[in-house]
Amino acid sequence: xxxxxxxxxxxxxxxxxxxxxxxxxxxxxxxxxxxxxxxxxxxxxxxxxxxxxxxxxxxxxxxxxxxxxxxxxxxxxxxxxxxxxxxxxxxxxxxxxxxxxxxxxxxxxxxxxxxx
Amino acid sequence: xxxxxxxxxxxxxxxxxxxxxxxxxxxxxxxxxxxxxxxxxxxxxxxxxxxxxxxxxxxxxxxxxxxxxxxxxxxxxxxxxxxxxxxxxxxxxxxxxxxxxxxxxxxxxxx
Numbered sequence: 001x002x003x004x005x006x007x008x009x010x011x012x013x014x015x016x017x018x019x020x021x022x023x024x025x026x027x028x029x030x031x032x033x034x035x036x037x038x039x040x041x042x043x044x045x046x047x048x049x050x051x052x053x054x055x056x057x058x059x060x061x062x063x064x065x066x067x068x069x070x071x072x073x074x075x076x077x078x079x080x081x082x083x084x085x086x087x088x089x090x091x092x093x094x095x096x097x098x099x100x101x102x103x104x105x106x107x108x109x110x111x112x113x114x115x116x
Numbered sequence: 117x118x119x120x121x122x123x124x125x126x127x128x129x130x131x132x133x134x135x136x137x138x139x140x141x142x143x144x145x146x147x148x149x150x151x152x153x154x155x156x157x158x159x160x161x162x163x164x165x166x167x168x169x170x171x172x173x174x175x176x177x178x179x180x181x182x183x184x185x186x187x188x189x190x191x192x193x194x195x196x197x198x199x200x201x202x203x204x205x206x207x208x209x210x211x212x213x214x215x216x217x218x219x220x221x222x223x224x225x226x227x
Binding site for chain 2: 056
């Protein structure tokens with residue numbers, strides 16, 4: 001079964017450092033997403049990405065965050081200057097056809113970010 | 117606006133008990149509806165889905181029926197097992213690509 005692959009599985013960083021989280025979407029999928037889950041809390045939408053540009057973003061996704069698809073396969077989330085409150089599990093997710101009413105979000109296993 | 121609301125947890129049950137986790141949605145249209153499950157230390161996995169009114173999604177003994185009249189998609193299982201202990205998320209898909217998640221309900225099943 002096709003998978004969404006995320007790396008690293010866990011990253012520990014110092015406050016103020018830049019972090020890049022990587023995702024390899026399912027190959028024929030068109031929409032890409034990042035979600036965040038602070039420990040024990042709800043899954044929060046960060047951003048969606050389609051056709052090489054951001055299609056929607058939440059209020060959480062401020063100027064410290066950016067996304068790109070640098071090489072046509074990887075989909076990355078960059079946090080420029082991490083804060084303590086950025087500590088969370090970050091999930092990449094993808095969906096397939098834009099013309100189906102039954103799109104299913106397929107999630108990666110997540111990248112745990114710990115900011116010290 | 118669009119949103120998905122699910123019952124607060126945690127829910128604690130004994131093995132073989134009946135499970136219901138409530139989920140309701142608001143929408144100007146008719147979203148596709150999903151239940152995702154998150155086992156400890158893992159990501160979210162699709163449990164079941166329903167794409168239109170009166171559809172019933174089912175998987176691993178869980179089921180949920182898309183009810184337009186009550187705007188609900190309650191998750192049920194007749195006999196839970198310890199291995200069902202997890203966090204369950206209800207979600208709605210709007211406009212092909214916009215997913216809204218409920219806050220999650222933690223289920224603890226005791227032997």
